[in-house]
Amino acid sequence: xxxxxxxxxxxxxxxxxxxxxxxxxxxxxxxxxxxxxxxxxxxxxxxxxxxxxxxxxxxxxxxxxxxxxxxxxxxxxxxxxxxxxxxxxxxxxxxxxxxxxxxxxxxxxxxxxxxxxxxxxxxxxxxxxxxxxxxxxxxxxxxxxxxxxxxxxxxxxxxxxxxxxxxxxxxxxxxxxxxxxxxxxxxxxxxxxxxxxxxxxxxxxxxxxxxxxxxxxxxxxxxxxxxxxxxxxxxxxxxxxxxxxxxxxxxxxxxxxxxxxxxxxxxxxxxxxxxxxxxxxxxx
Amino acid sequence: xxxxxxxxxxxxxxxxxxxxxxxxxxxxxxxxxxxxxxxxxxxxxxxxxxxxxxxxxxxxxxxxxxxxxxxxxxxxxxxxxxxxxxxxxxxxxxxxxxxxxxxxxxxxxxxxxx
Numbered sequence: 001x002x003x004x005x006x007x008x009x010x011x012x013x014x015x016x017x018x019x020x021x022x023x024x025x026x027x028x029x030x031x032x033x034x035x036x037x038x039x040x041x042x043x044x045x046x047x048x049x050x051x052x053x054x055x056x057x058x059x060x061x062x063x064x065x066x067x068x069x070x071x072x073x074x075x076x077x078x079x080x081x082x083x084x085x086x087x088x089x090x091x092x093x094x095x096x097x098x099x100x101x102x103x104x105x106x107x108x109x110x111x112x113x114x115x116x117x118x119x120x121x122x123x124x125x126x127x128x129x130x131x132x133x134x135x136x137x138x139x140x141x142x143x144x145x146x147x148x149x150x151x152x153x154x155x156x157x158x159x160x161x162x163x164x165x166x167x168x169x170x171x172x173x174x175x176x177x178x179x180x181x182x183x184x185x186x187x188x189x190x191x192x193x194x195x196x197x198x199x200x201x202x203x204x205x206x207x208x209x210x211x212x213x214x215x216x217x218x219x220x221x222x223x224x225x226x227x228x229x230x231x232x233x234x235x236x237x238x239x240x241x242x243x244x245x246x247x248x249x250x251x252x253x254x255x256x257x258x259x260x261x262x263x264x265x266x267x268x269x270x271x272x273x274x275x276x277x278x279x280x281x282x283x284x
Numbered sequence: 285x286x287x288x289x290x291x292x293x294x295x296x297x298x299x300x301x302x303x304x305x306x307x308x309x310x311x312x313x314x315x316x317x318x319x320x321x322x323x324x325x326x327x328x329x330x331x332x333x334x335x336x337x338x339x340x341x342x343x344x345x346x347x348x349x350x351x352x353x354x355x356x357x358x359x360x361x362x363x364x365x366x367x368x369x370x371x372x373x374x375x376x377x378x379x380x381x382x383x384x385x386x387x388x389x390x391x392x393x394x395x396x397x398x
Contacts, residue, residue, distance in 0.1 A: 242371045244371070244372075245373055248377060258378060258379055260330070262386060
């Protein structure tokens with residue numbers, strides 16, 4: 001690991017810290033003695049978070065047959081670990097509020113991230129994965145390393161972006177060529193420092209080379225494919241001008257027929273706007 | 285034999301090959317005549333196409349979305365997206381080709397204000 005990369009992360013831990021409610025929730029989820037009520041109570045302390053989770057759970061993306069009116073019912077139906085991931089997905093944007101928007105607008109960045117999360121979740125749903133929220137959250141977090149880079153090394157990032165404007169190239173490749181690391185390294189390391197679960201970390205750190213994800217290859221493959229589809233639908237952008245090349249191995253890992261793609265496109269488009277409205281803080 | 289998209293299936297068609305879900309679980313065996321309920325099951329388990337006995341009129345299988353668009357819009361959409369796909373393996377990867385086709389379609393929908 002380069003010194004620059006290490007200091008990039010350690011400096012930032014002081015600035016970008018996870019909301020305390022998430023940390024308490026994480027402790028409660030990992031504590032075998034905690035009940036669904038305990039977890040519901042922690043979430044209920046944050047009215048905004050409660051509202052976001054209930055809105056999401058009642059949105060067409062979830063498609064539950066009856067209305068979920070209380071947070072404890074949501075915890076019961078969605079599951080405690082999955083609620084924890086969902087809390088992260090719907091709170092992370094607030095951690096990065098107020099970053100200068102010289103290099104990218106936050107709305108564009110999060111639109112791409114949320115689109116990737118929504119599509120990754122749809123992929124997981126079709127595969128009948130038990131942990132769909134992990135896919136959702138990993139998709140939303142996948143380019144988070146770039147935000148740290150834009151915030152902490154804007155001059156270098158500007159150079160890289162102008163280099164690409166002159167000579168077309170994939171951003172994540174130029175990042176590595178110029179700096180010795182790219183946003184997936186930064187993102188992976190940040191998630192590790194934040195002590196987030198291994199599945200999220202692996203999916204974020206390997207979304208450009210999903211075959212390197214050893215423990216959670218399906219999560220990484222889903223985020224890889226979802227990233228490409230979000231690009232192809234031109235839903236937001238995190239700075240990458242061109243669509244990364246599809247890993248055929250990752251596609252094969254999902255065991256979908258090609259005829260699944262129209263469904264992923266259609267449902268992705270259908271749900272992204274609603275997810276955006278719920279997750280993105282409204283402009284004051 | 286013919287591979288038919290699930291939304292084009294009609295009751296009475298006969299399965300040429302067994303249909304399994306993504307985990308390999310058998311949903312319907314080979315040689316079974318399809319009824320309405322089966323089609324619903326295929327849809328809810330994410331089966332997008334199945335293999336059917338006999339000849340099926342090609343008309344029924346053709347793409348249901350005919351892109352109705354003037355030459356100029358189509359050209360504009362394709363040109364812009366080809367740039368976006370510059371670093372993909374558009375020539376050799378069938379999956380990438382399909383992603384490209386869907387992107388063009390979506391782009392045209394957007395240009396037409398749909």
